[in-house]
Amino acid sequence: MHGKIMVYMDSTGRGTVMDNAKIFFDFNGQSWHDKKSMPSVGMLVEFRADGKHITGIRPSKFQEFKEGDFITEQDFFRTAGDEELEDLQNSRRSAYITQLFRTIDFDTMDAIPLSLTIPQAIQKYFSGEILAVEALKVSVDNIKDVPCVLDYFIVKRFLIKAFDTLLFMDNSINQTQFASIRSIMMHLENSYNDMRDKQKLLNIVKIFNETFLSLQCHYQALAATIDQRKNRLASCKHQLKSTQMEHKLESSKPKPDAEKLQKKQERMDELLKEINYFEETLKKLEALRADFYKKNYALFENAFKLSREKLFHKIVTGLNMCATIMDRYIWNIALKSSGVKNSYFTRNNIENSFCVISFAELYLSRLDKSSLNPTDQKLLAYVQKITKEHRKKFLVVTTDLDLLTKIKIQVFTLNPYFIVKYAPKKVNYQSLMRDNNFDMVYLDEKNLWEKTADVILEGKNFDRQGKTKFKLL
Structure with a gap:
């Protein structure tokens, strides 16, 4: 079924979805089946339900409806799922392409109009990753007072250690206050891993054809016109060959029929005229198609690489922000916790605050600095940089x-x-x-x-x- 999230609580992972009949369904974190994004109010979703309880839910492929999409938000709510809605969209697009094929005079066309812009196509391709980034609704003000923004991938293991230690030292801490930021981190990291793993397998030609070219209605109508004219050209050439043979046979008779020969000659002239027309127009149409492909592919390739790089950077930045914010939560709670005070700060040998960098320093203090592996060497350099500056x-x-x-x-x-x-x-x-x-x-x-x-x-x-x-x- 299709619906929209009307209520969602980050702290509990629970929410409510409304369908087309304005019936409400409840869901929780266990029923959310998307690794790269998390629920948010207003998100359009596809779900399964047992009664009024949702057993499986994920974001829909369709989050916005614009002119040229061939479907509306009403169509979204009236369809049972994304597959049915996609079929409806494809059916309407095909009907529109057929209409263009029948009505447009491509011989007079100098340029192919765009049905979907390159930024729209790229946004469609990266829809899951964009949802993951948008889930981090934390303004710069929330981290402007921190000494520095942490590097998530360097401190990740110590962030987990600090969190687990905090809960061990004070079992009265309400873990729900960490639920939102931990969920955001998980989804951002899944997006990061997905983009990183696909880096070597990227086929931009395939992506261009599937996400951009296949959705260009005028281009597809032109392609259909070219195919039709190629078939007509082949048919004309075949008919010309047959007519020439018939003309030759008739003229070789002892008493050829002059009227038949005249009709055969007229038919051959007519076919040659058609062949010349199709050959000339096909050259123009093929050039028009090739120019459209070449120009837009170059633009798409550059825009895709740049957009992917920017999005990847946003995901990394988001993870760094999450690590910093969570470390801030841990540090603030630890300073006010009697459990941490009694078991951590009262120790004579504990000189550091309760934060990620402190746990990293404690770990490094137990190692032989002359024989560190590359990961620990990087950690040591990172910790030394932070401590030197702050x-x-x-x-x-x-x-x-x-x-x-x-x-x-x-x-x-x-x-x-x-x-x-x-x-x-x-x-x-x-x-x-x-x-x-x-x-x-x-x-x-x-x-x-x-x-x-x-x-x-x-x-x-x-x-x-x-x-x-x-x-x-």
């Missing part, structure tokens, strides 16, 4: 672990890539100040091993750049 270092000098956790959360709230180190004793303080350049050092005056002024002076002696600030707690 990291600031902070030091908390205290033995109060509650105070340490409080400062960590305050610092991590400013930026997920900031790092907070911890010095409970003088030896730790000296070692850290010697090996690092800190932007800020927090001093817990109640728990220092000597006078505050002496601790600050000692710290400044280690500060080679003279940029470290000290703040008393």
